[in-house]
Amino acid sequence: MSLLAVRNVSKRFGGVNALADVTFAVEPGDVLGIIGPNGAGKTTLLNCVSGVVHPDTGDLRWEETSISRVPPYRRARLGIGRTFQIVRPFPSMTVRENTAMGALFGQPSGRLQPAAAIKQADEVLELVGLGEKRDYPVLRLTVPDRKRLEVARALAMRPRLLLLDEVMAGLNAVEVEQALEMIRRVRAGGITIVLIEHVMKVIVGVCTRALVLNFGRTLVEGPPAEVLRDRRVIEAYLGERYARDQGT
């Protein structure tokens, strides 16, 4: 049984087809990478899954039950957690308090007591590598640490599916390696992942499958190594320098 099935989803904004008839499934244990040019519909697709945006047509199924009419907060409680491209932590709170927020309100069983939420926050902060910085004010965090915090806040809800929207943007090659380790630990904890990324090292390094969107449509879907060699993907997205550097 697929964890998530997206069926024929379309979404228009004004005259623009943000998504056109997109269909795919996410199986338990998958790490699905969504790539494609800026403006191809990647974030809109995540927004449809988390419920922030309503598709015009099509259906979304969570373990075979339609969730198309389920509001975002209830999808979160079903087990769909997400991060946002522009991180917006509460600036006056510590790392730990910010993370506990996710635990407080995102639980399948409703609300947690504050002490339990703090405990849960501490667990996920260890997982993302922010354990030692849990008492920092968030304003002291560097860019990579703010991205980790964003992941921690989503993990604190104990999701079964984690949607990551460009959590590697702005990281250098070495920082990307460290973030990859974090994603591998999350996956080892039994969480299925869908991620949007422009860093191909991530797609190759951690994804089990890749899906390329172009002008709102699925261009190619398959194993990452094959997808990144596909001429259509090189032309629409990767460019000739990438193709040259990877020797295809």
Add this chain to the structure above:
Amino acid sequence: MGSLLQVDKLTAGFGLTPVLFDVDLELQPGELVAVIGANGAGKSTLLGALSGLVRLERGSVHFGDRRISGLRPEMIVASGLVHVPQGRRLFSTMTVQRNLLLGAYRRRDGRVQQDLQRILQYFPALADKLDRDAGTLSGGEQQMVAIGRGLMARPRLLMIDEPSLGLAPKVVDRVMEIVKTINQDGTAVLLVEQDVVLALEIANRGYVLENGRIAMSGAAADLRRDPAVRKAYLGV
């Protein structure tokens, strides 16, 4: 001394703790110089200190034949040192054309319209989008508007902070080509960039910033081959 930019013993930061310590840096007219370093090393703070947005605690900045440290940001822009900030920072509900014209806000010469046409030659993709709100453009196009807005101020030195951020690989290549062309046309560029390979490919020289200090500097080709740089920033 023929330097366009001369930074001496610059110490700067926010509140009580400096982010930058004793930074020395210089740039010749027409050069393309890259600043690389991990997140949190102080790269963006350095650009902020040069453009007057971050207060200097010690040290000096000379631009051309003037001392610009201590001047207000708008005076620094007027002297020809222009900052293209990280994350584009466009006025998203204003048109592309108005965003571009805002770069010329302080200019009093009569050649602004002419410059707009000249600058659009770098960004043909923007030519038929002048009337669109900047917020509706793709990430790559928005970065082009941000660089174009910087050029509209007629800079002698353009400082660009992470132009590749959040862009598709192919678009990153395009933006970097444009940066290189702008430099070849005579504008000096100080480039902060996470994509170290690309930055050192188009730059003449580079500085490596670590924990707020200059750890290394040299010809871009040498830095690209340096084992310490490769290990720390390329992960190889």
